[in-house]
Amino acid sequence: GEDVEQSLFLSVREGDSSVINCTYTDSSSTYLYWYKQEPGAGLQLLTYIFSNMDMKQDQRLTVLLNKKDKHLSLRIADTQTGDSAIYFCAETPDRGGFQKLVFGTGTRLLVSP
Amino acid sequence: EPEVTQTPSHQVTQMGQEVILRCVPISNHLYFYWYRQILGQKVEFLVSFYNNEISEKSEIFDDQFSVERPDGSNFTLKIRSTKLEDSAMYFCASSERGTHYGYTFGSGTRLTVV
Numbered sequence: 395g396e397d398v399e400q401s402l403f404l405s406v407r408e409g410d411s412s413v414i415n416c417t418y419t420d421s422s423s424t425y426l427y428w429y430k431q432e433p434g435a436g437l438q439l440l441t442y443i444f445s446n447m448d449m450k451q452d453q454r455l456t457v458l459l460n461k462k463d464k465h466l467s468l469r470i471a472d473t474q475t476g477d478s479a480i481y482f483c484a485e486t487p488d489r490g491g492f493q494k495l496v497f498g499t500g501t502r503l504l505v506s507p
Numbered sequence: 508e509p510e511v512t513q514t515p516s517h518q519v520t521q522m523g524q525e526v527i528l529r530c531v532p533i534s535n536h537l538y539f540y541w542y543r544q545i546l547g548q549k550v551e552f553l554v555s556f557y558n559n560e561i562s563e564k565s566e567i568f569d570d571q572f573s574v575e576r577p578d579g580s581n582f583t584l585k586i587r588s589t590k591l592e593d594s595a596m597y598f599c600a601s602s603e604r605g606t607h608y609g610y611t612f613g614s615g616t617r618l619t620v621v
Binding site: 398427429434435436437438439442482484494495496497498499500 | 511513540542548549550551552555563565598600609610611612613614615
């Protein structure tokens, strides 16, 4: 079955870059996503990448995909205290229809001043 | 920006009781979902709903659970005969054209079964 794994915790200083890593098992994944969850809030879609891409950049966010190793990363440049949140990696298994999302455990990012 | 609204934000219920969790998806969205997150665990898919019927459900979504879109705007999750292990955060989501365009999630309902 599908499985998505992430490290649980990352601590960085304000202004540094953060890199959050994710590994997945389903080689047929078509889309991979990064969601952000702030305290008391829902899951906010940050960005996604299609499986035929290896990089996507969106302002301070850079997503890297190594499909051979089934490894996905999210780099946040110039990390701010407002970036403190839980970041979830998710993938869509390619089975057609109304694909569900398979989530990782989430990585709690703590940004200190 | 359009939002998915969930009510209540927190519900406490006694074991064995029935609960209904309510969601108002974004108005032009056609696909609806429920997910849950038990404290400290992964966000898990429960069910997807399209065209007034369930399109996919997980193993978790057994006869204890049901979903309904009673009036064209609300989307509800009913949990019958609640158990302690049903305590979790329940997230509703909707999407306009399916997963590939990303979901919009609600803020969640924290269900506590005592």
